[in-house]
Amino acid sequence: MTTEGTVEAFRRAEQLVSQRRPLEALRVLEPVISEVEDKPSVQLLLGRAYFFSAQLRRAEEAFRRILEFDPSDHYARLILGRTLQRQGRYNEARAQIRLATTMQPHDPAYQEALSEINAHIATKGA
Known part of the structure; x- marks a missing residue:
């Protein structure tokens, strides 16, 4: 795939994720992944597509990969926390969301995410 084709496929996949069509986005991303798998932006989009299609283990892997590239990526930490939360791993989720909030x-969205998970743990336990 040419660089232009890779960029075009990436942009199309972004649109599909924004439209909540993650399975289509994953299909469009297949050739992109083989070309530029190590780019954090590709891993983020891949993780979001997995997250929205409820492929939570795969989403977790993608977000953790981003954090290997850049441990200070607050958004990757937030969405990793949300992914862990959806898996019922509340203490791990809280740790990631707490870091992201720090x-x-x-950002009110980060504060809300942390409050939500703290409330869950307080009322139902981890």
Whole structure:
């Protein structure tokens, strides 16, 4: 695939994820992954597509890979936390979301995510 084709496929996959059509996005991403698998932006899009298609273990792998590239990526930590939360792994989720919130303290979405998981743990336990 040419660089132009890779970029075009990536952009198309972004649109599909935004439209909540993750399975189609994953199909479009297949050739992109083989070309530029180690790019954090590709892993993020891949992880989001897996997340929205409820392939949570795969999503977790993609988000953890991003954090190998850049441990300070607050959004990857947030969405990894959400992924762990959906798997019922609340203490692990809280640790990731807490880190993300520390890195991005003025974003209400991060604060809400942390409050939500803290409330769950307080009422139902981990």
